[in-house]
Amino acid sequence: MIEWILAEWMQILGFATGAACVVLAARRNVWTYPIGIANNVVFLAVFVPAGLYASAALQLVYLVLGVHGWIRWTRGVEHDRGYVARTPRRAVPWLIAVAIVGTAVLTWVLATFTDSQVAVADAATTSASLVAQYMLNRKWIENWGVWIAVDVAFVGLSIATGLWIIAALYALFVVLCIGGWRGWTRVMRESPAAVPADARV
Template sequence: MIEWILTEWTQILGFATGAACVLLAARRNVWTYPIGIANNLVFLVVFVPAGLYASAALQVVYVVLGVHGWWRWTRGVEHDREYVARTPRRAVPWLIVAAVAGTALLTWVLATFTDSQVALADAATTSASLVAQYMLNRKWIENWFVWIGVDVAFVALSIATGLWIIAALYALFIGLCVSGLWSWRRVQSESTDAVPTADTRA
C-alpha cells in the first residue's frame, strides 16, 4: 500500500485537490481558486509523461484563469456568494467559436509538433475546459453543463492513457458538477433579484 502511494502520489494529490476545488466551486466559495491553482500544478506533472500535452498546457492557462477568477470573485460583482447569472445570449456564439477554433488549432499543433496519439480528443477537451472555466469565473450557471461534458470525455481519455486514478477523479467530478448545478439553480430560484435576466456583459 505504501509503495503504491509513493508511486502514485501525484495522481492521489491531484485527486484530492481537484475534488476539493470542484466542491468549493459548487458552494461558490472563493477558496476554489487557490486550491485549483495547486491542482493545476500537480496535473501539469501528471499529464506531460502521459503524452497529454494539450491538457498539460491547459494547466498553465488554468493558472492564469484562476487568477482572473480569484480577482472577480473577490473584487467583481461575483464576490457575492448568492450571485449567479445566466450566460448572456450574445456571449454564446463567441464561446462556441472559441471552443471550435481552439480545438482546430490545438489539434494541428499536437499532430504536427508532438507524438500525441490522442490529438483531437486532447485538443477538444482542452478547449472546452477553457470555455467552461471562463464561464465559471463569471458565475454563469451553464458552466456546469460544459464541465459535465468535459469530465465525461476526460474519463474516457484518462482510461485510454492508463491514468486510472485521474479517470476516477473525473468520474467523481461528474457527480460534483451535477451537485453544483443543482445548488446554483437553487440559489437562482431563491434569489431571483440577484440574477439579471438581461445581462449583456461578456
C-alpha cells in the first residue's frame, strides 16, 4: 500500500485538491480558487507524461482564470455568497463559438505538433472546460451542466490513457457537480439574482 501511495502520490494529491476545489465551489466559497490553482500545478505534472498535452496546457490557462475568478468572487458582484445568476442569453452563442473554435484549433495543434493519440477528445474537453470555468467565475448556474458533460468525457479519456485515479476523481466530480447544481438552484430560489446585463469579463 505504501509503495502504491509513493508511486501515485501526484495523482492522489490531484484527487484531494480537485475534490476540495469542487466542494468549495458548490458552497460558493472563494477558497475554491487558491486550492484550484494548487490543483492546476499538480495536474500539469500528471498530464504531460501521459501525453494529454492540451489538458496540461489547460492547467496554465486555469491559473489565469483562477486569478480572474478570485478577483470576481472578492471584488465583483459575485462576492455575495447569496448571488447566483442564469447565463445571459446573448452570452450563449459566444460560449458555444469559443468551445467549437477552441476545439478546432487545439485539435490541429495537437495533431500537427504532438504525438497525442486522443487529439480531438483532449481538445474538446479542454475547450469546454475553459467555457465552464468562465461561467463558474461569473456564478452562472448552467456552469454545472457543462462541467458534468466535461467530467463524464474526462472519465473515459483518463481510462483510455491509464490514469485510473484521475478517472475516479472525475467520476466523483460528476457527483459533486450534481450536488453543486442542486445547491445553487436552492440559493437561486431563496434569493433570485438578476441576470447580468452583459457577458463581458
